[in-house]
Amino acid sequence: MISVVILGAGNVGTHLFKAFNKAENIIVNQWFSRKTKPIDLYKNTVEVTDNLSSLKEADVYVLAVSDDVISNLSSKLTFENRLVVHTSGSVGIHDLDKKHRRGVFYPLQTFSKEADMDFSNVPICIEAMDKNDFNTLKLLAESIGSTSYKVSTEQRSSLHLAAVFANNFTNQLYRIAHEITESKSVEFDVLKPLILETAKKIQTMSPYMAQTGPAKRNDKKTIKKHLKLLEGSHHKDIYELLTASIQHTHGRKKL
Amino acid sequence: MISVVILGAGNVGTHLFKAFNKAENIIVNQWFSRKTKPIDLYKNTVEVTDNLSSLKEADVYVLAVSDDVISNLSSKLTFENRLVVHTSGSVGIHDLDKKHRRGVFYPLQTFSKEADMDFSNVPICIEAMDKNDFNTLKLLAESIGSTSYKVSTEQRSSLHLAAVFANNFTNQLYRIAHEITESKSVEFDVLKPLILETAKKIQTMSPYMAQTGPAKRNDKKTIKKHLKLLEGSHHKDIYELLTASIQHTHGRKKL
Numbered sequence: 001m002i003s004v005v006i007l008g009a010g011n012v013g014t015h016l017f018k019a020f021n022k023a024e025n026i027i028v029n030q031w032f033s034r035k036t037k038p039i040d041l042y043k044n045t046v047e048v049t050d051n052l053s054s055l056k057e058a059d060v061y062v063l064a065v066s067d068d069v070i071s072n073l074s075s076k077l078t079f080e081n082r083l084v085v086h087t088s089g090s091v092g093i094h095d096l097d098k099k100h101r102r103g104v105f106y107p108l109q110t111f112s113k114e115a116d117m118d119f120s121n122v123p124i125c126i127e128a129m130d131k132n133d134f135n136t137l138k139l140l141a142e143s144i145g146s147t148s149y150k151v152s153t154e155q156r157s158s159l160h161l162a163a164v165f166a167n168n169f170t171n172q173l174y175r176i177a178h179e180i181t182e183s184k185s186v187e188f189d190v191l192k193p194l195i196l197e198t199a200k201k202i203q204t205m206s207p208y209m210a211q212t213g214p215a216k217r218n219d220k221k222t223i224k225k226h227l228k229l230l231e232g233s234h235h236k237d238i239y240e241l242l243t244a245s246i247q248h249t250h251g252r253k254k255l
Numbered sequence: 256m257i258s259v260v261i262l263g264a265g266n267v268g269t270h271l272f273k274a275f276n277k278a279e280n281i282i283v284n285q286w287f288s289r290k291t292k293p294i295d296l297y298k299n300t301v302e303v304t305d306n307l308s309s310l311k312e313a314d315v316y317v318l319a320v321s322d323d324v325i326s327n328l329s330s331k332l333t334f335e336n337r338l339v340v341h342t343s344g345s346v347g348i349h350d351l352d353k354k355h356r357r358g359v360f361y362p363l364q365t366f367s368k369e370a371d372m373d374f375s376n377v378p379i380c381i382e383a384m385d386k387n388d389f390n391t392l393k394l395l396a397e398s399i400g401s402t403s404y405k406v407s408t409e410q411r412s413s414l415h416l417a418a419v420f421a422n423n424f425t426n427q428l429y430r431i432a433h434e435i436t437e438s439k440s441v442e443f444d445v446l447k448p449l450i451l452e453t454a455k456k457i458q459t460m461s462p463y464m465a466q467t468g469p470a471k472r473n474d475k476k477t478i479k480k481h482l483k484l485l486e487g488s489h490h491k492d493i494y495e496l497l498t499a500s501i502q503h504t505h506g507r508k509k510l
Contacts, residue, residue: 067477090477108445110452110467112460121448149445158439159446161481162432166446167453168468169497170425175462175504177417184413190363190404191414191421192458193376197365198422199454203447205367207430212365213423222322222345226416234500241496242424245489249430 002026002140005058007073009033011111012087013064019119019144021045026143029056053078059136060085062105063096071095083133089160092153093127103128105137106156107146110167119144125151125159176235183231208249215246257281257395260313262328264288266366267342268319274374274399276300281398284311308333314391315340317360318351326350338388344415347408348382358383360392361411362401365422374399380406380414431490438486463504470501 004026006017013033020026028046033039036050049055055077063070063086070086074097077084084096085103096102104127111117124141126148128134134150141148151159174195178188201210214222223243230236259281261272268288275281285302287310288294294303304310316332318325318341325341329352332339339355342362351357359382366372379396381403383389389405396403406414429450433443456465469477478498485491 090480109449110456112456121452123445123448125445149442151441151445155439155441157480157484158435159441161484162435162441162446163449164468164470164481164494165428165435166432166450168466168470168501169493170428170450170453171457171462171466172470172497172501172504173420173425173428174457175466176500177421178462180413180417180420184410186406186410186414186417187404188461190378190380190406191417193378194364194418195421195425195457196454197376198425199451201365201367202426202429202450206443207426207433211423211426211430213419215419215423215427225345225412226419229412229416234503238424238496238500239419241493242427245431245493246423246427248489249427 002060002136002143003029003058004140005030005032005055005061006064007032007061008064009035009039010064010066011113012107013062014039014113015111015117016062016064016087016107016144017042017046018116020140023143026140029058052076055079057082059083060103060105060140061100062087067091071097074100083128083136085128085137089125089163090157093129094153101128101130101133103133103137104151104153104156105140106151108159108163119146122146124148125156127151127153127156173238176238180230180235211246211250213246215243216250218247257315257391257398258284258313259395260285260287260310260316261319262287262316263319264290264294265319265321266368267362268317269294269368270366270372271317271319271342271362271399272297272301273371278398281395284313307331310334312337314338315358315360315395316355317342322346326352329355338383338391340383340392344380344418345412348384349408356383356385356388358388358392359406359408359411360395361406363414363418374401377401379403380411382406382408382411428493431493435485435490466501466505468501470498471505473502 004020006013020028030047032049036048039048061084067088070091080099084100085105087105089106093102093104106125107122109122124146126137138148177191181188259275261268275283283301287304291303291305316339322343325346329339335354339351340358340360342360344361348357348359361380362377364377379401381392393403432446436443
């Protein structure tokens with residue numbers, strides 16, 4: 001049995017609480033939040049507190065708080081030499097106060113407030129200063145059905161950066177596709193199966209192999225037609241830059 | 256029963272043949288290709304020909320050929336006043352020879368040669384000059400399990416353009432994410448669940464509502480950190496442009 005105290009009641013904290021609470025070999029001893037009101041509804045299931053100095057003993061303290069406050073919160077903890085982890089993609093392990101045994105438990109996924117998260121779809125990137133602590137975190141991840149990866153701080157930073165491309169920037173391309181279809185009164189729904197298939201394709205094929213389209217083919221006629229159709233210099237700039245990027249990747253163009 | 260002759264044996268032609276052949280109320284009378292060798296294996300199932308002047312009568316002639324040859328091929332057909340459609344996203348309906356009853360049957364999906372295509376995931380954009388012909392094409396689409404959409408030539412062009420953003424450009428962002436992880440010896444696999452979830456999210460939520468991340472939050476510290484991490488001006492340019500694009504969409508920045 002692994003005992004846990006969660007600190008933070010945002011998206012990540014709440015999803016982790018639900019997953020930990022459901023797991024057979026994890027017990028959540030306490031849930032801390034500066035403001036307990038949003039999590040009062042869980043009071044029958046777990047002890048909720050807003051008092052840092054009354055934290056109970058536990059095997060792992062999970063700091064699911066925003067990047068800016070991780071360091072400070074870890075210093076304020078009144079105990080020492082216990083396993084304290086944060087859940088951030090871009091904060092170093094050494095940002096945690098050195099009085100603790102330190103670790104990172106970074107779930108690499110996009111969390112919505114509404115839908116329950118199936119943690120079998122959430123890879124967890126783990127880092128720890130101590131081998132036993134690493135194994136505890138690995139067991140914690142596996143207990144909620146996640147696949148765990150051993151990832152250093154430097155590697156985690158690059159994953160966090162890559163995730164911005166794969167998630168935020170990709171989503172912005174969906175948004176632009178939405179703007180383009182909307183401007184001609186076409187339902188965005190028509191594009192949804194393509195979007196899903198594009199993401200599915202690279203589950204078994206490298207993005208390099210999966211590439212198709214006018215940029216890869218160097219189909220100048222279609223590219224010219226598209227640039228003419230695009231309204232606003234902003235969409236044009238993105239079209240040109242990503243076309244050049246594809247041509248660079250596929251050996252058509254030097255950048 | 257709808258009778259069909261398919262012209263062209265590329266990806267789209269082959270997938271359409273398989274789907275038509277499987278459908279209960281469609282009969283493929285003939286399959287034409289300039290080079291019949293790659294489709295010789297279907298000879299027991301369908302009549303294969305490389306002779307344009309021996310084409311059989313059918314309700315619909317489907318030109319699944321590259322954009323450049325559609326117009327010319329349609330002129331070369333020796334009959335008149337029959338329903339001839341092309342399958343292209345970016346070629347106008349009027350590019351077909353006017354001696355025919357003309358139409359478009361554009362499947363908006365990414366086709367791999369290897370995997371069989373489930374046409375219930377393939378929206379078909381339909382256009383026709385004649386109402387009866389439109390209904391025939393609609394029935395043809397429904398008979399292979401597809402959802403059909405009535406889409407004008409202008410709308411189809413914008414869908415084709417939007418698909419470049421949603422498919423080719425998105426895939427290039429996956430590629431860049433792959434390059435970033437690879438450069439730090441991290442498995443690209445860690446990102447795959449995130450990529451799938453990002454695509455799934457917008458099936459029920461607008462891309463606008465689905466957006467998260469440092470650009471949307473205007474988290475300057477993280478953006479600065481990411482730009483420092485990026486190797487090569489090329490990835491930096493894309494990061495900056497798409498960050499600006501997100502901030503423009505979410506009201507943080509004038510472009």
